[in-house]
Amino acid sequence: MRTLFKLSWVEIKLFIREPITVVFTLALPIIFLFVMGGVFGNTPNPGFYRDVGAMDYYMPSYYGLVMMAIGTVALPVHLAGYRERGVLRRFRASSFSIWSVLGSQLLVSFIITIVGSILITIFGLLFYHPHPPVYPGQLVAAFVLGTVCFTCFGFFLGAVLPSTRSAQGVGLILFFVMMILGGAGPPPEVLTGAMDVIAKITPLRHVIWMLQNPWLGFSWNTSASLITAGITVVAALLAARFFRWE
């Protein structure tokens, strides 16, 4: 337990010292917030953004974007790099358990997602005046499930991708595809044909719908939450199956 907390604390410091992950997880969502907010504002435009204001739509979406950046870019590169360079081997020889190693990453994911979401909330409220969440309790539940989902997704990628380079390549492609098609980019209504199909198979789409419904006052999105839970379980099982210390 002591190792888990010490390692989590060290990992948070390491996270902050790594500019690239800070850019992807914390800075990019805020940049998008300002770009999209500046372009679309928050006046509802029927037929787009689920018929709500663009900023009401994007606030929960950007929470999802932070989770997704952790699961595609930050975590896989971190874990694959640890394995490639012999850090995991070093940890294992000093009796660190897999639960300390992955548990600390889960804790860090939560902290980063919470910090990122607070930043998004502050800047959003200050500049674009979105409506506050209608069902905060459900939003918290969706937030927890979404974070766990993308953390497990990151564990899975980090377990199967053999090197830092491959993790960067695969992670960045997934990041941009999900960001643009998954619901944090253009309004979902403009995606047609193949784009719409791809959008619907990205985990981010389901996490965002799960987050948006309680925020916007729609009823809990059971199918999105079940799909998210399914992705979480499958990713976790695959990660456990393919995790290697070296």
Place this chain on the structure above:
Amino acid sequence: MASIIEVRNLRKTYGNTIAVDDISFEVAEGEIFGFLGPNGAGKTTTVECLQALRKPDSGNIRVLGIDPHTQAQALHRRIGSQLQESALPDRIKVWEALDLFASVTPNALDWQVLLEQWGLAGKQKASFSSLSGGQRQRLFVALSLVNNPEVVFLDEMTTGLDPAARHVAWDLIRAIRDRGTTVALVTHFMDEAEELCDRVAIVDRGKIVASDTPQGLIDKHASEVRVIFTTEQEDLSWLSDIPEVREVIRKGPRVEVEGSGPVLALAAAALVEHGIIPADLRVEKPALEDVFLKMTGHGAGE
């Protein structure tokens, strides 16, 4: 003394390559046991099997009475490991690493003291990536000791250290042993093995070809002593009459007398008796290197 490490018929292959070929040995409590051999001899594979970092194909291993492959984590908590191939996160600071690794056990050592001992006190706040090779090496040794282990495995501990730092490291390893920790040391440095180890196993091509105290190995396998001096005198045939002398080699004024046992004293007495009192009389005693060459038929670097 009780055995801390017991290995019976250990075998490990990588594809068609036999890395460790039916090795058996014991390490007693409180000794410094050295694995000496050329690169690729199977030393590292052997100690990594002992540390539960590799799974042997067959054989029986007990370290502190623990089977490494059923209770790896319990073992890791009680041993210290300095690994040949490992790293820390680039941006972790030296003190953070020590503090983190100390957290695995409640009876960890004071890492401030370790920093001081291993010459890293000034580097406490330096990041891992900014350390030199020698500093990293010393940090890894310090990390292997911070959990106050009962056995510590040091794999090529002094590689990358300058000569002064090597001697400091040797003194520190002796201090660790004197405190009661058993040390298993992998090295390809002859002088390190001879200087530091209570017992040495010479490993070659996956087998232990000889195992004893360094002096025991030398006495058994390379007892030849060489007495060297210079003289202008032509006839030295009386030297060959000494029974302990095997051969007298002349190279101009330089004379080498090869023999065994007390050949130095006998040769010196004979020289004085014949009126030769060389100022440069000296003796070359065999070293572990001579044993190594004899047992393996090649040098450590090969």
